[in-house]
Amino acid sequence: MRSLTIKKTVSGAVAVVALLAVGVAAGLWWERNQAPGGGTETPADAAPGGPAVLYWYDPMYPTQKFDKPGKSPFMDMQLVPKYADEGGDDASVKISPGVSQNLGVRLATVTRATLDSKVTATGIVDFNERDVAIVQARSGGFVERVARLAPNDVIGSGAFIAELLVPEWAALQEEYLALKALGDPALEEAARARMRLGGMPESLIREVATSGRIRNRIAITAPRGGVIQSLDVRPGMTLMAGQTLARINGIGTVWLDVAVPESQAGAVRVGQSAEVAFAAFPGKPVQGRVTALLPVLNDARALRVRVELPNQDGRLRPGLSAQVSLTGSGGESALRVPTEAVIRTGRRALVIVTEAEGRYRPVEVILGPESGNDTVILSGLDEGQTIVASGQFLIDSEASLQGIVARGAGSAVAMPAPLALHEADAVIDEVSDDSVTLSHGPFKTLSMPGMTMEFALARPELAKGLKAGDRVRAGVRETDDGLVIEKLDKTGGTQ
Template identity: 35%
Template sequence: MKIQLNKPFFITVALLIATATLAHYSAYWRMQDTGEGGKATAKKEPLYWVAPMDPNYKRDKPGKSPMGMDLIPVYEEAGGDEEIGTVTISPDVVNNLGVRTAPVTRGQMDVSVNTVGYVQYDEDRLIHIHPRVEGWVEKLYVKASGDPVQKGASLYALYSPTLVNAQEELLLALKRNNATLIEAAKERLASLQVPKSEINRLRKSGKVSQTITVTAPQSGVLDNLMAREGMFVKPGMEIMAIGQLEHIWVIGEVFERQASLVQVGDQVQMQLGYSPGREWQGQVDYVYPSLNTKTRTAQIRVHFHNPDGYLKPGMFAQMRIETAPMDDTLLIPRQALIRTGSQSRVVLAKGEGRFKSVAVQVGNINDEQAEIILGLDEGDRIVTSAQFLIDSESSKTSDFRRMNHGSDDKAETMAPTSVWVGARLKSLMPEHRMLTLAHDAIDDWQWPAMTMNFTAAKNVDLQGLQSDMTLHVEITREGDNNYVISQIHRPDTVTDDMPMADGESSISHDVLEMDHNQHQSMTHDAAVLEL
């Protein structure tokens, strides 16, 4: 039977073929888009899960922390290494944390130095009393340190054969009426600290005094009384000192890093902790040129008027020194600074909820601002509140990224923890497991050839070692600066764990090849059995 095909039939068939073709390619495109979306979704899968309160607790799947809290997923940050340490916080969390930011500005910084000081006598008005001749203290008119004295008051009476002879020389010169001898005798008495009034009395009375009374050269208070009645004294001995309380010095201690800020003439406010509400005004009188080697501080001297005598030598005071302001300084709010034992950091606000903790180099700091030397630019925005939480999260993210980023150049070039080196035994103390070795140069540690003391590990046998013996030792680094001898190869023994020279590698080559062939044969037989 013959089937007649008309034009509508062909049109219908063509439409069906076209529809099937479009459906095929549409499905293909959808599958391709789904695959790309799956890849994108795969990229956003968590890298690992960590405990909210303990970033060191890390797992490869969801679960509970030791404290019963849900683990938090950690995702791979976009942007590669440039985003390491950057954390993203949603706007509602930023609002709940109370995050506030402030700009990094450039301007003038008022710097003041807060320090402590010690009250002492004004040494320009402190007079020391020393005898000019040897003798005995017959009478002491002052009894204790701290007693007030007036100018011209008697201090002590001294009997001295030298003074008696000097008086007799003046009387002899007067009897001879020799002007030259008289003047010479008077000058000698004056040089021996005999008061002028005593010399005039001697000329008028013509009688020698067995004791000479020494008077106070100024008014003040007695300090360092070292003499007592009946004591034998001689030139060079300090008997006492007289200081004044109307003018006193305060010696301040300034840290080494702040010493360059303090200049002569800077204004100083001083307070005493046990005298609230009272303040003394003064200025820096002198900056000492050297530092105290024990405290690493520089000393400054401040002069204060003390008309009522309230300030006493030995008092402890708090001082505030107003130094010259610093111009054109990069400044941040002080509360934004995070200071640790090893570095200083701030949290940089990068916009769109992204934050990153960055290290900065800090200069001077006052009550409200901190000087930034390196690490920030003018116009940057930094976090001034809740920065400790963000810094902790940023540091945690940065540390995890470093752990999962693979070995970097520093890890590849890290020096080995142990090395073998030739050495000669200089001395040995077996009871303390101490060795003195003259070892060769160690290139891996950049050590030159030198003689050092080492401690031997507990598993190292020291029996049979003698001085001048040539050894091959393994030095192991434990910690930063602790090096121990972990192994010793002696000339007459061979150990399996000692590294072999190039010529020795051929000894075990056949054995290694045999083991390798046996391993391949065993692997092949196992594969056949599995099949």
């Protein structure tokens, strides 16, 4: 009886095992025949029936691609999948028309036109230093009378300044009159020449010859109208020959000293027209002309440009400030886009180009000068392309989140100087020709804590002679592709 019970128990166990085996086999068959792709396991990040995964990437290093999911070798985080999208590629971002409208996306066209420069700057009115008269005593004498004048007074041409008594002229004039009475033309002309050499003006010589009287006093008058900048004559003074009495600066024309920002200095040329607006005379602009580009920048690192202005009515006085618009045509055609369409990151400039089916692609460009509301494009775009003029920052942010890198604009133009290196102490874990894995301390200038991660080498020779376990001082540089090793200096022995 007991033997029969044991046999039944064993038979039951065998039956259970057999049923389990059949169930497992059926499950495997079902998985092979029902899984997508003929038995290929669907990634955890992809929905069944959804787009295929192109690759996985670390959002902190979007240009580094991986063929399978897992943990990022750079940061302590899981890799993110990049899905395929019909009608596009992995270098552009697709946005539906509704979302584009909500973002306020406004488009513009890359155009080619003649480069007309317009520079707006500020200026200060100054004297025209070419319109200066120096009043001097041609002979030594005594100052008997001086006009009631003072520096900064405005006088007209021929205005009386001072009267001088010149004793030497009396003897010269008496000699001339005596020789003239003899009736010898040669002697008379010789006496006239001596009076000229004595500093007597021709008008005074003619007056003595006509009247026959001694005139040893002379009135000093202004040779031109303007502002008295200096007046160094007083009644009773004794003057030497050639001594300066006054300095007069004409005000028929004035100079405008314009400070043009260094970034716009290349757009200014001699001969350009200038429209000058003064706050003191609203609605009454003055037209002038650029006459000189001074060779030295001012203290604010701005180019000093000299503009000459007419001042017939004398209302433009030195010290007045003005807004200046300098216009000119370079005669060259150039590609241009609205300035608002350009994204400046500090190290490069981007423009968002539109493509078919609602796709947008960031493109790196090389910028030229600004012309009005437009910016010249030296490289990166073609005439007729459609670009985003408003809302481009949100599209660029979306492209960055998706790991899209802007297409380069060419290498014909010199790139900016490399940024300063960020340094930390580290130990080499693994080294190859193009990369190195470091267990590094904190990069304080990056606010980056210490960790173990792989870095790309800027040059293979940086790792020459180094091996795993070596202690080094690492210097990294920030690039669009992540951190790149620029320096590996061995600091000690091997760990």
